[in-house]
Amino acid sequence: VTSGYVQSGLPGPTHRAWLKEMTSEVCDTAPGELSEEMCNKAPQLLSAWAQNPYVRHNHANKRKNQNSNNSNDNFEIFPHHGKECAMFCERLLKRLVDERRAGNTNAIASTQSYNCLIDVWSRSGERGVAAQRAEEIVMGMQDAYAAGEISVQPDVESFRLVLRAWSQAAHKGEEEYAPHRALRLLQWMANLFESGQNDLLQPDADCFDIVLSAWVKSNHENAPRKTEEIIMFMDRLYTNGNELAKPTRMHFNKVLAAWSKSNHHGIAGPKRAEDILNHIIVRANDDPHLSPNIATYSAVAAAWAKSGHDDCGRKAEGILKLVEQRFRVHNDVYCTPDTILYNMVIDSHAKSPSKKSHLRARAVLDRQISMLKKGNKKCKPDVYSFTSVLASCASLHGAATKKEKLQAFEIAQSTFLEMCRSNVTPNHVTYGTMLKACGRLLPPGKERRRYTREYFRKACQFGCVGTMVMNRLEEAASPAQLKSLLNGHRKDSLPEEWTTAVPIFEKRKMASGKSSFRP
Numbered sequence: 001v002t003s004g005y006v007q008s009g010l011p012g013p014t015h016r017a018w019l020k021e022m023t024s025e026v027c028d029t030a031p032g033e034l035s036e037e038m039c040n041k042a043p044q045l046l047s048a049w050a051q052n053p054y055v056r057h058n059h060a061n062k063r064k065n066q067n068s069n070n071s072n073d074n075f076e077i078f079p080h081h082g083k084e085c086a087m088f089c090e091r092l093l094k095r096l097v098d099e100r101r102a103g104n105t106n107a108i109a110s111t112q113s114y115n116c117l118i119d120v121w122s123r124s125g126e127r128g129v130a131a132q133r134a135e136e137i138v139m140g141m142q143d144a145y146a147a148g149e150i151s152v153q154p155d156v157e158s159f160r161l162v163l164r165a166w167s168q169a170a171h172k173g174e175e176e177y178a179p180h181r182a183l184r185l186l187q188w189m190a191n192l193f194e195s196g197q198n199d200l201l202q203p204d205a206d207c208f209d210i211v212l213s214a215w216v217k218s219n220h221e222n223a224p225r226k227t228e229e230i231i232m233f234m235d236r237l238y239t240n241g242n243e244l245a246k247p248t249r250m251h252f253n254k255v256l257a258a259w260s261k262s263n264h265h266g267i268a269g270p271k272r273a274e275d276i277l278n279h280i281i282v283r284a285n286d287d288p289h290l291s292p293n294i295a296t297y298s299a300v301a302a303a304w305a306k307s308g309h310d311d312c313g314r315k316a317e318g319i320l321k322l323v324e325q326r327f328r329v330h331n332d333v334y335c336t337p338d339t340i341l342y343n344m345v346i347d348s349h350a351k352s353p354s355k356k357s358h359l360r361a362r363a364v365l366d367r368q369i370s371m372l373k374k375g376n377k378k379c380k381p382d383v384y385s386f387t388s389v390l391a392s393c394a395s396l397h398g399a400a401t402k403k404e405k406l407q408a409f410e411i412a413q414s415t416f417l418e419m420c421r422s423n424v425t426p427n428h429v430t431y432g433t434m435l436k437a438c439g440r441l442l443p444p445g446k447e448r449r450r451y452t453r454e455y456f457r458k459a460c461q462f463g464c465v466g467t468m469v470m471n472r473l474e475e476a477a478s479p480a481q482l483k484s485l486l487n488g489h490r491k492d493s494l495p496e497e498w499t500t501a502v503p504i505f506e507k508r509k510m511a512s513g514k515s516s517f518r519p
Helices: 002-006 012-027 036-050 057-067 083-101 111-122 127-146 156-169 178-194 205-218 223-239 249-261 268-284 294-307 312-329 339-350 357-373 383-394 402-421 428-441 446-461 467-476 479-486 504-512
Strands: none
Touching (some): 036 083, 036 111, 083 111, 111 127, 111 156, 127 178, 156 205, 178 205, 178 223, 205 249, 223 249, 223 268, 249 294, 268 294, 294 312, 294 339, 312 357, 339 383, 357 383, 383 402, 383 428, 428 446, 428 467, 446 467, 467 479, 467 504
16 A cells, blocks of 8 residues: 555545555554564655655656756756755655564665665755765664674665765865765775675775765865776776776766866866876777767866966867867777867957967858758857857957958958858857957957947847947947937846846846946
C-alpha cells in the first residue's frame, strides 16, 4: 500500500498530508513496539520524502527542460526538496535506529536508507549547512561500520552524494571553504580504501570530477593549482592500479576551465593553460582518448582573451588556427570550430590596444563566414560576432591618424551592412557601438551628423534605444542635433516604441536616472 501511494502521482498537498500522517504513525509509536509491517514501511516513507512530494515529477521535468538552456549546474534544475523533507527523513531514520536498539530485529537502517537521507540533504537548497550535515551522516556511517554494523557500510554513492553537496555549496564562491572540504573528504575516502578500512570506497572518475567542478565554480584564488593537484592525485591512484581513477579529457578540461576563469595570475594564467594543452597533446600520442576537443582549445583561448594582455588577440587567434587546422587537415569532428570560439577570438582582438586590432578582428570574421559557407553550421556568426568587430573599429587607438580612423569607420559600416544582409538582427549594443564609431572615428561635420542621425533613427525604428545608445548619441551629436533627434523627449520618458527590444534591466537603469546620459 505504501509503495502504491508513493508512486500514485497524487496532487502535492494530498501526497504531503498522507506522508505526514504515515510518518507520524511510525515515529509516534513507542520504541520496541513497531510491527514488522511498520518497520518495512519506514524505509519506503523515507524514500518517498527524498523523492520530493512537493512537486509533481512531470511538472519538475518540464521546468528542468525550460531552464536547461540557462544553467550549467545540474543541482539548480533538480526538483527542490527543501529542509522540511530532510527533517522528516531524519525523524524516520532515527526512529529505525531507536527501534533496533530497543531489540526489534525487523528494524534495519540500511546503507540505502542513509544514502536517501544524504541525498535529500544534498538537494535541500541549504548549501553549506546541508553539506555539513551530509558529511556528519557519512562519518557516522563509517564509525558504525567500523564498530561492526555491517548494514550501514558507506559505499561510493554515499561519499559521492556528500561530495556533490559540497560542490553545490561551492557555487560562485558562496561557501569559500566548500572546495577544501570536498577535497579533504575525497582524500579520506581514498585513505579508507587504501588502508583496508572500507573495501567499497575505491574512488572513481566521477568523484574526482565532482571535486574538480567544486574548485572551478569556487572562483578561489588557488583553484587552478588545486585542480592540477587533483589530476596528479588521480594519476597516482591510476598508476597504483585503480583503473577507475584514470584521468580523462573531461578532467583536464576542468583544469583548463579553472585557469581560464582565474583573475589572480595575470599573464602566468594563459601561459600555464598553454603548457597544459601541450602536455595533453603529448599524452594523447599514447592515449588517443585524451586528444583535445573544442572545449579544450576554447578554454585556452578564453584564458588569453580574459588576460587583457597586449598580445591576447594574437595568442587567442593562434589557438583558433590550431583548431581550424585539426578540422581541415585531420577532419577531426571533435575540433569543429564553433561560434563561441570565433567570438572569443574576435573579442580578444577588440580589446587589444593594437592599431590593427580591427583589421585582425574583421579577418577572423571573414574566416568564420568562409567556414560557414563550406558547410560548418556550428560557426554561424551571430550578433556578438558582428558587434565585436564593430567594437574593435570604434575602439581604435587614440593616436590613429584621420585616414586610419576613416578606414576603420568604413570597415564598421560594411560589417554592419553585412550583418543585416546575413539576417542577423542588430541589438541595442550594436547600435550603441555604431554611434560610438561615429563619435570617435568621424570628424565633426556633415558626414558625422548624417551617420549619427541614420543609426539613431534605426535604433528608434527597431526599439533598440537603451542606455548605451543614449550615452553614445550624446558623444556623437552636437547639442543642437541631440535636441533635434530627441524631439523633446527625455531619457527617462522615451516613447515606448523606441525601447521595445531593450532588456528590462536597461530600461530600469534609464528610468531610475542611473545612466550617465545628460539630456
